[in-house]
Amino acid sequence: MSADTRRKRPSETRLDEVDEPAFSELAEQYRRELHVHCYRMLGSFEDAEDTVQETFLRAWRRRETFEGRSTFRAWLYRIATNACLDRLARHRPEPATGGEVLWLQPYPDHLLDELPTGEADDPETVAVARETVELAYLVAVQHLAPRPRAVLILRDVLGWPAKDVAEHLGDSVNSVNSALQRARAGMREHLPAERQDWTGGEQDAATRELVRRYTEASVATDIGALAALLRDDVRCSMPPTPGLYVGREAVVRDWVESGFEGMTGLRAVPASVNRQPAVAFYLWQSEEGAYLPLTLDVLRVTGGAISEIVTFHGDRFPPLGLPDRLPADGTQ
Incomplete structure (x- = not known):
C-alpha cells in the first residue's frame, strides 16, 4: 500500500485493501478511548482489556463491512459495544445484596490522561468532564440491564444521536428512547443524591488537606482521628470481598473488629484513580525486608468530609502503575 493511501482518512479507504500493519495503526489511535468505553460498560479494567482486543480482532476480520457511511471511529465503537453486550450475555454478574459491584476495578488517572483532548465539545472530553469514570457512576451503571446500559453510554456519555444508536444496535429509535428513559431512571436510583456536590477534576x-489527614491517621491507625473525617452516612466497601458498611458507627466497628487499630508497619503513597483521590497502603514484611502492597483506598469527598471509601486489594497495584514494594527507608 502506498504512503498516500496510508494517509487517507479511514472513511475514504477500502479497508479490505489495507494490510494488517496499516489497519492496526489506524485502530490503535482509538485504543484508550475504546478501553474506557468498555470499562464503563463492564466495570472491570481487565475485562475491558480483553474486550478491546476482541474488538480489534473482529474489526480486522470484518473490515470489508466498513462502507464509509460512518466514521472509522464510530464503526469501532459499534463493534466494541456489541462485544461488550456479547460478553454480558455470556456472563452478566449481579450486584451483591447490599448493592456492591464485586467485579469493580479502579482505573488509573495517568491512563485517562491519554484520552484525546479534541475540541471543547468533543464527546470524550465532555464525558470525562461529567465524571462518568468516577466509581459511583460505574457502580450505578452496572445495575442497569446491558442494553439500556449501552444506550445510556452511547447517548449520554458519547453524545450520539438516537438515530445513530438505533442503527448501531439494530433497534428502532422508539426502542432506543424508551431504553434511555429506563436507564436514566435507574441511574437516579443508584447515584448519590448529592452528586452535584462532589464533582471531581482538580x-x-x-x-487535599482532608486526604492528607486521612493518610496520616491511617498510617497511625488512629481510628478516632479517622472517624472525625467521615460523614455520618459514609459508605465503605472492598470489592471483590462482599460486604457494605453504611454509617460512621458501622464503619468504625468494622475497623475495630478487623484489628486495624494498633496495626504497625504501614506506609502510604498518594494516588489518583477514576478522577478521585486515593491512597495506596503498604505493610512492612520483615521476611522481604520491604513494604509490600496492602490496599488502595479510593475516597469520595462530599461537603468537606469523606462520604465513601472503596478499598481495593493489593493485586490492583500493578495496573495502576504503583510500586510493587517500598524499601525499608520508605522511599519509592
Whole structure:
C-alpha cells in the first residue's frame, strides 16, 4: 500500500485493501478511548482489556463491512459495544445484596490522561468532564440491564444521536428512547443524591488537606482521628470481598473488629484513580525486608468530609502503575 493511501482518512479507504500493519495503526489511535468505553460498560479494567482486543480482532476480520457511511471511529465503537453486550450475555454478574459491584476495578488517572483532548465539545472530553469514570457512576451503571446500559453510554456519555444508536444496535429509535428513559431512571436510583456536590477534576486545597489527614491517621491507625473525617452516612466497601458498611458507627466497628487499630508497619503513597483521590497502603514484611502492597483506598469527598471509601486489594497495584514494594527507608 502506498504512503498516500496510508494517509487517507479511514472513511475514504477500502479497508479490505489495507494490510494488517496499516489497519492496526489506524485502530490503535482509538485504543484508550475504546478501553474506557468498555470499562464503563463492564466495570472491570481487565475485562475491558480483553474486550478491546476482541474488538480489534473482529474489526480486522470484518473490515470489508466498513462502507464509509460512518466514521472509522464510530464503526469501532459499534463493534466494541456489541462485544461488550456479547460478553454480558455470556456472563452478566449481579450486584451483591447490599448493592456492591464485586467485579469493580479502579482505573488509573495517568491512563485517562491519554484520552484525546479534541475540541471543547468533543464527546470524550465532555464525558470525562461529567465524571462518568468516577466509581459511583460505574457502580450505578452496572445495575442497569446491558442494553439500556449501552444506550445510556452511547447517548449520554458519547453524545450520539438516537438515530445513530438505533442503527448501531439494530433497534428502532422508539426502542432506543424508551431504553434511555429506563436507564436514566435507574441511574437516579443508584447515584448519590448529592452528586452535584462532589464533582471531581482538580482537587481543591480543602480536599487535599482532608486526604492528607486521612493518610496520616491511617498510617497511625488512629481510628478516632479517622472517624472525625467521615460523614455520618459514609459508605465503605472492598470489592471483590462482599460486604457494605453504611454509617460512621458501622464503619468504625468494622475497623475495630478487623484489628486495624494498633496495626504497625504501614506506609502510604498518594494516588489518583477514576478522577478521585486515593491512597495506596503498604505493610512492612520483615521476611522481604520491604513494604509490600496492602490496599488502595479510593475516597469520595462530599461537603468537606469523606462520604465513601472503596478499598481495593493489593493485586490492583500493578495496573495502576504503583510500586510493587517500598524499601525499608520508605522511599519509592
